[in-house]
Amino acid sequence: MTLILVAAMILLPWAGALFVWAAGNERPRLQNGLAVTFSVAAGICGLAMLPRAGAEVVLNFPVGGAFGDFTFVADGLGVFLAAVATVIGSLAVIFSVDYMKGEHQLGRYYAMVLFFIGAMVGLVLTSNLLLMFFFWEITALCSYALISFNNDDPKAVAGGMKALIITQLGGIGLLVGALVLYAYTGSYDIQALIANPAIVPAGVLAWMAFGGLAAAAAKSAQFPFQTWLPDAMEAPTPISALIHAATMVNAGVYLLARFYPAFHGVPGWTTAVTLVGLVTALLAALMALVANDLKRVLAYSTVSQLGYMVYAVGVGGIYASQFHLLSHSVFKALLFLSAGAVIHAVGTRDMRQMGGLGKQMPLTRAVFIIGSLALAGIPILNGFWSKELVLEAGLMHGPMWAYVGMLIGAGLTAFYTYRMVTMVFYGSPRSALHGHDAGPAMRVALIPLAFGALTTWLLAGPFSRLLSVESLPMHHIEPENTWVILEEVFSLPTLIALLVVALGLVCWWQRERLAGLGQALKGIGWAAEHSFGFEAVNRAIVGGTQKLGEALRVTQTGWLNWNVFGILAGLVVVLIVVILGGR
Amino acid sequence: MNLSVATLVFVAVLGLLGVGLYALLATRNLIKVIVALQILVKGAMLALVLAGRLRNAVQEAQSLALTVIVADTIVAVIGLTLAVQIRQRLGTLDIKALTSLRR
Amino acid sequence: MLIWHGLVVAGIVVCAILAIRAQRLLTSALWLAGCSALVAVLLYLMGAAELAVIELSVGAGLVTVLFVFAINIAGEDAASLPSPLPRPLSWVVVLVAVGLLAWRVLPELLPLPWLRVTDSSTFSDWVWGNRMVDLLLQVVLIFAGVLGMMGLLSERKKAGEHEEESA
Numbered sequence: 020m021t022l023i024l025v026a027a028m029i030l031l032p033w034a035g036a037l038f039v040w041a042a043g044n045e046r047p048r049l050q051n052g053l054a055v056t057f058s059v060a061a062g063i064c065g066l067a068m069l070p071r072a073g074a075e076v077v078l079n080f081p082v083g084g085a086f087g088d089f090t091f092v093a094d095g096l097g098v099f100l101a102a103v104a105t106v107i108g109s110l111a112v113i114f115s116v117d118y119m120k121g122e123h124q125l126g127r128y129y130a131m132v133l134f135f136i137g138a139m140v141g142l143v144l145t146s147n148l149l150l151m152f153f154f155w156e157i158t159a160l161c162s163y164a165l166i167s168f169n170n171d172d173p174k175a176v177a178g179g180m181k182a183l184i185i186t187q188l189g190g191i192g193l194l195v196g197a198l199v200l201y202a203y204t205g206s207y208d209i210q211a212l213i214a215n216p217a218i219v220p221a222g223v224l225a226w227m228a229f230g231g232l233a234a235a236a237a238k239s240a241q242f243p244f245q246t247w248l249p250d251a252m253e254a255p256t257p258i259s260a261l262i263h264a265a266t267m268v269n270a271g272v273y274l275l276a277r278f279y280p281a282f283h284g285v286p287g288w289t290t291a292v293t294l295v296g297l298v299t300a301l302l303a304a305l306m307a308l309v310a311n312d313l314k315r316v317l318a319y320s321t322v323s324q325l326g327y328m329v330y331a332v333g334v335g336g337i338y339a340s341q342f343h344l345l346s347h348s349v350f351k352a353l354l355f356l357s358a359g360a361v362i363h364a365v366g367t368r369d370m371r372q373m374g375g376l377g378k379q380m381p382l383t384r385a386v387f388i389i390g391s392l393a394l395a396g397i398p399i400l401n402g403f404w405s406k407e408l409v410l411e412a413g414l415m416h417g418p419m420w421a422y423v424g425m426l427i428g429a430g431l432t433a434f435y436t437y438r439m440v441t442m443v444f445y446g447s448p449r450s451a452l453h454g455h456d457a458g459p460a461m462r463v464a465l466i467p468l469a470f471g472a473l474t475t476w477l478l479a480g481p482f483s484r485l486l487s488v489e490s491l492p493m494h495h496i497e498p499e500n501t502w503v504i505l506e507e508v509f510s511l512p513t514l515i516a517l518l519v520v521a522l523g524l525v526c527w528w529q530r531e532r533l534a535g536l537g538q539a540l541k542g543i544g545w546a547a548e549h550s551f552g553f554e555a556v557n558r559a560i561v562g563g564t565q566k567l568g569e570a571l572r573v574t575q576t577g578w579l580n581w582n583v584f585g586i587l588a589g590l591v592v593v594l595i596v597v598i599l600g601g602r
Numbered sequence: 603m604n605l606s607v608a609t610l611v612f613v614a615v616l617g618l619l620g621v622g623l624y625a626l627l628a629t630r631n632l633i634k635v636i637v638a639l640q641i642l643v644k645g646a647m648l649a650l651v652l653a654g655r656l657r658n659a660v661q662e663a664q665s666l667a668l669t670v671i672v673a674d675t676i677v678a679v680i681g682l683t684l685a686v687q688i689r690q691r692l693g694t695l696d697i698k699a700l701t702s703l704r705r
Numbered sequence: 706m707l708i709w710h711g712l713v714v715a716g717i718v719v720c721a722i723l724a725i726r727a728q729r730l731l732t733s734a735l736w737l738a739g740c741s742a743l744v745a746v747l748l749y750l751m752g753a754a755e756l757a758v759i760e761l762s763v764g765a766g767l768v769t770v771l772f773v774f775a776i777n778i779a780g781e782d783a784a785s786l787p788s789p790l791p792r793p794l795s796w797v798v799v800l801v802a803v804g805l806l807a808w809r810v811l812p813e814l815l816p817l818p819w820l821r822v823t824d825s826s827t828f829s830d831w832v833w834g835n836r837m838v839d840l841l842l843q844v845v846l847i848f849a850g851v852l853g854m855m856g857l858l859s860e861r862k863k864a865g866e867h868e869e870e871s872a
Contacts, residue, residue, distance in 0.1 A: 577700070579626075580630070594802065595805065598809050609814060611710070614714040625725040627788065629788065631730070637733055637734065637772075644740065644764070647744075648747070655751050655752060656817055658824050661828050661830065664755055664831070666836070667756050669839045673846055674764075676849070678768050680857075682774075683858065685779055696786055
């Protein structure tokens with residue numbers, strides 16, 4: 020049964036992609052129906068898989084000596100992320116029925132979304148590092164193709180290229196890790212490495228650990244690669260919700276959490292992870308403060324919240340990090356989708372032109388505020404509990420300076436969230452924009468997510484059982500009752516954190532009186548608007564790669580004969596190496 | 603010199619590989635390119651069966667070589683269809699004419 | 706025994722060379738068919754009888770028919786144009802590659818005796834029992850080939866319609 024479910028979660032979306040493509044763009048209704056059917060079926064499989072998590076191999080596909088066995092293990096971590104990918108994926112597809120109405124080339128859109136969902140499930144369930152790399156690259160390619168979906172818009176194409184090149188850097192790290200693992204152990208099996216990291220020499224393990232951190236930082240848009248995610252906001256909004264908030268960007272955090280038992284012994288690694296999380300959370304929150312594009316604010320806040328998860332991994336709070344990942348997936352998908360409803364209604368993303376939209380779109384306002392409160396960490400929404408658990412873990416096991424930094428980040432989060440909500444929904448309309456409320460398909464997607472933002476914290480107990488020793492033997496997470504976990508949150512530090520959050524809210528309220536302080540901090544604001552200079556680093560990487568590609572074009576003469584000559588020359592070199600090596 | 607059957611077959615392998623590779627370097631006719639590929643692949647297939655024969659695993663080698671034949675035939679089918687199309691579109695089989703994707 | 710093998714091997718190489726040197730494409734395809742048939746004979750002599758039959762029917766038969774069809778439709782392209790590579794360079798690189806290959810393999814190959822086949826498993830055991838994945842792959846390959854061919858042929862129809870419209 021588990022075998023069928025695992026195979027179905029990967030193959031159903033992929034089969035759906037083929038069918039949608041074959042249906043043809045002349046029949047958009049059929050395409051909508053097919054995409055929704057296949058993604059919802061995968062979502063149901065994802066939910067049905069949750070109680071069946073276990074540490075044993077469910078699917079083993081021998082493919083010969085060069086690749087190792089393609090194995091899939093449905094343990095708690097993988098099953099949980101697979102469920103997130105399929106469920107939020109199906110909601111995003113349902114939302115797209117309204118959002119993408121009237122678009123040309125729906126087939127390309129749905130095929131890529133479904134292809135992505137299947138690959139994401141594969142990425143989290145496989146225990147073969149090489150296969151993980153393949154899935155990792157498929158998700159990067161789908162993300163690129165969907166960011167550049169409007170491929171006659173140069174900004175969209177540039178954003179897609181940037182995302183592709185930066186995440187490729189991470190992919191190289193993962194590939195090197197896989198090859199090193201193979202070179203030292205003769206297999207690509209992740210479980211063996213996690214169970215006993217000593218099978219790889221310490222020095223090599225350190226390289227793998229920091230390479231993994233770089234790969235995760237590139238994929239999850241962490242410091243210093245944090246600038247590709249805001250540029251990826253050129254994608255259609257359901258894509259931003261699915262790929263750039265709820266699933267793909269979590270792959271980096273997943274990677275760190277998955278390998279934590281293997282890497283946490285490497286000297287300096289946990290400190291580096293903590294530092295990356297802290298710096299990212301603070302910088303991204305500052306950038307969210309000054310951005311005026313609604314989706315960019317949400318993108319910066321995603322980067323910042325991913326920073327919280329990375330920080331939690333760094334201080335050893337795997338459970339807190341994954342629980343925050345769950346909360347964040349739900350409330351950020353909700354925020355993005357309701358932002359999509361706003362953008363679809365008014366036709367702009369600039370918050371300076373919005374204002375007073377609340378009266379015209381009451382349902383959207385209601386769900387957006389639920390999401391915002393969760394993001395800001397207001398009790399009793401899911402974001403509050405998980406963020407407090409992250410901070411709790413940081414206080415207990417992490418350094419004090421990092422904890423203080425994260426507290427400041429929580430205050431900033433509340434501040435920019437409040438700013439965003441008032442700019443969009445309250446005040447007097449700043450231009451003659453007329454909105455209409457979300458359509459029926461949009462409602463079907465928004466309401467379950469809003470319900471989830473209100474209630475997923477009640478799952479704390481079952482969630483800890485899901486990640487417990489039975490399915491993740493090396494992560495040492497104790498299964499606990501929901502109330503026991505939540506009781507931990509009722510303590511003095513939580514009060515302090517809530518005070519900081521409240522302070523953030525008050526600051527926005529009293530912003531006129533604090534104008535003098537604002538003037539004093541203008542330099543920081545200016546730096547934040549310019550991404551603290553890291554935009555230049557990222558641009559240099561992207562520009563360098565593209566220049567290299569241009570330069571290498573000389574080698575593409577278009578003569579088949581020269582190509583064959585190149586292949587033959589390569590063969591001669593390989594033969595010489597083999598002959599010299601054989602002596 | 604110990605001249606066995608294995609050596610003779612290996613000479614055939616080398617001959618087929620050499621002729622096929624040389625043809626790929628020297629010809630500009632698309633159908634000739636497909637002929638050269640056929641010759642090259644026959645060499646590879648012979649080498650596979652030879653290796654199997656020497657390790658006393660002829661049947662295993664045969665079952666692998668079957669895939670080679672299938673793949674090779676598909677290549678010929680697609681290649682020839684492509685050649686016919688190109689001839690009808692561009693009026694030539696010269697591979698140099700196939701540069702419309704180049705900038 | 707050795708003489709038969711020697712004759713067949715010589716025939717294979719000669720056929721291959723003639724297939725490449727032939728000026729007319731049709732001649733080239735026929736020499737290729739001869740080469741294929743001789744490879745089938747060699748396979749039979751080596752004890753790979755089943756594969757020899759397949760090679761004879763598919764390699765020498767089906768593929769030759771395809772070649773003749775294609776050349777009939779496409780027609781001969783008489784002009785033999787020069788390759789961009791200087792001819793000596795082609796010779797050198799091919800000879801170096803083949804020579805290195807021989808140098809690497811021959812020392813290990815020469816001492817091996819040509820034993821009688823004692824492998825008691827059968828061809829069908831291997832194909833149907835152990836290599837199901839390969840069979841699956843072959844089905845996919847054939848499917849893809851048919852799809853590709855149909856796609857390319859329908860392309861011509863579209864182009865033809867287009868020409869009619871413009872005419």
